[in-house]
Amino acid sequence: MISDSLPLDTPPAKLAHDLRIAIDGARCWHERCAQLAQPGALDRFLARAARTVPFYRAEIAPNNSTKGFTLKDFPPIDRSHLEHHSSAFISEDPSTPCVQRRRTGGTTRPALEVHRDAGGWHASDPLMYEWIASRYETVRRELSDGDLLAVHAHNYLYWRNESVIHANLHQAHVRIRRIGRSPRADRALIAELMQLRIPVLSAKPSCLRNIIQLSELIGDGQVRVSPTLVACGGETLYEDERTALEQSFGCPVGNFYLSAEAGFLAGECPYREGLHLVPHVARVLVRRPDGELCEEGTGELVITNLANWHTVLINYRTGDHVRLEHVSCPCGYSGPTIRELPGREPIAFPTSSGCVSTQDLSAIVSEFPVAHHQITKRSDGSYAFRWAADAECANLVDVARLLEKALRAKLGAYETLHMEYVSYGDFVAAPGAKMWRYRIEPQ
Numbered sequence: 165m166i167s168d169s170l171p172l173d174t175p176p177a178k179l180a181h182d183l184r185i186a187i188d189g190a191r192c193w194h195e196r197c198a199q200l201a202q203p204g205a206l207d208r209f210l211a212r213a214a215r216t217v218p219f220y221r222a223e224i225a226p227n228n229s230t231k232g233f234t235l236k237d238f239p240p241i242d243r244s245h246l247e248h249h250s251s252a253f254i255s256e257d258p259s260t261p262c263v264q265r266r267r268t269g270g271t272t273r274p275a276l277e278v279h280r281d282a283g284g285w286h287a288s289d290p291l292m293y294e295w296i297a298s299r300y301e302t303v304r305r306e307l308s309d310g311d312l313l314a315v316h317a318h319n320y321l322y323w324r325n326e327s328v329i330h331a332n333l334h335q336a337h338v339r340i341r342r343i344g345r346s347p348r349a350d351r352a353l354i355a356e357l358m359q360l361r362i363p364v365l366s367a368k369p370s371c372l373r374n375i376i377q378l379s380e381l382i383g384d385g386q387v388r389v390s391p392t393l394v395a396c397g398g399e400t401l402y403e404d405e406r407t408a409l410e411q412s413f414g415c416p417v418g419n420f421y422l423s424a425e426a427g428f429l430a431g432e433c434p435y436r437e438g439l440h441l442v443p444h445v446a447r448v449l450v451r452r453p454d455g456e457l458c459e460e461g462t463g464e465l466v467i468t469n470l471a472n473w474h475t476v477l478i479n480y481r482t483g484d485h486v487r488l489e490h491v492s493c494p495c496g497y498s499g500p501t502i503r504e505l506p507g508r509e510p511i512a513f514p515t516s517s518g519c520v521s522t523q524d525l526s527a528i529v530s531e532f533p534v535a536h537h538q539i540t541k542r543s544d545g546s547y548a549f550r551w552a553a554d555a556e557c558a559n560l561v562d563v564a565r566l567l568e569k570a571l572r573a574k575l576g577a578y579e580t581l582h583m584e585y586v587s588y589g590d591f592v593a594a595p596g597a598k599m600w601r602y603r604i605e606p607q
């Protein structure tokens with residue numbers, strides 16, 4: 165049943181088309197899970213890839229035509245392979261046709277296009293909301309037939325405002341909304357959010373900050389957008405930022421790992437013991453600095469996506485840095501878990517007096533009225549600190565002086581530090597881009 169809360173932002177023909185994909189996707193995913201739970205499932209997946217995917221047929225099959233394959237037979241690949249040869253990773257197996265072309269990025273690097281079959285489609289956003297509903301009782305209680313499940317706010321140029329019905333969760337719907345289109349559209353969006361009971365608000369942390377700032381402007385300093393859970397993904401979620409978001413929205417903020425390449429990979433459990441890998445979606449490994457692929461440890465996350473059988477990615481280097489462990493969690497989960505997710509950012513800066521963790525630097529900055537900051541270790545070895553004050557900052561000169569003193573004390577007397585004050589608007593990411601805090605320029 166579709167209730168009156170479904171907005172008229174999506175043509176009925178598209179709603180019907182999407183609903184068909186959602187029903188097929190849920191069925192395909194549950195069949196796929198049963199297959200992946202069988203012994204030898206990974207071997208069969210790899211053999212199919214070597215047979216039906218042009219890149220792997222050319223790379224692997226000629227040398228191994230008479231034996232089975234293991235993950236070690238497959239060379240690590242990365243984003244540049246997909247940017248330049250995405251069609252070579254598309255399976256020619258007619259039983260797994262494409263239902264969605266997911267295009268992403270394109271702001272600072274060439275755009276990425278990943279094609280999903282029905283199972284791969286389901287194992288992205290629908291699976292994330294299913295996972296949230298299974299673990300967050302407060303969210304589950306709010307779901308009802310045809311009602312609002314979530315609002316997904318984003319800053320991508322090319323996504324339309326529309327609604328997607330989730331066949332697996334009471335035919336509830338997700339409203340997709342772009343923020344940053346124009347001041348007028350943003351005001352209309354905040355007014356819409358203020359009227360809704362929102363079980364899940366999902367967005368990158370930078371989009372959530374935008375929503376808070378706009379909401380405070382409209383609501384006389386109050387944030388009147390009240391989700392039951394905030395689901396962050398797509399950017400690094402810093403702990404001090406999580407605390408600030410929880411205070412503003414008055415609800416828990418969870419961290420989730422989704423990408424076009426991986427789909428929904430891992431979700432943070434309510435016990436905050438890390439991000440648990442979702443069963444069956446992928447095999448995950450860590451690539452250590454010496455290039456060795458390991459089951460646990462600290463390094464670059466490498467995935468073999470088992471959920472999507474159309475664009476087939478095996479030993480795919482995500483570019484995200486993680487600490488991966490196998491855990492038994494109080495929530496009942498047992499398996500691979502991302503314990504730390506600094507993503508694309510360094511976790512420490514090397515200084516002449518030892519390493520300084522970025523978390524320690526964040527803790528220092530959080531003592532000051534700072535809206536956003538970035539620290540770059542430049543190629544000449546000096547540090548650049550760019551920052552913008554928040555609205556509560558009464559004495560900019562004093563704050564700047566004390567902040568510089570605290571940062572110099574942490575980095576050590578031998579480091580050169582350049583302070584640069586900018587307006588918050590200078591930090592606002594271009595459409596589709598990610599916000600960041602810490603960066604080390606190549607030497």
Ligand SMILES: [Zn+2]
Binds near residue numbers: 433437493494495497
């Ligand atoms: Zn847990």
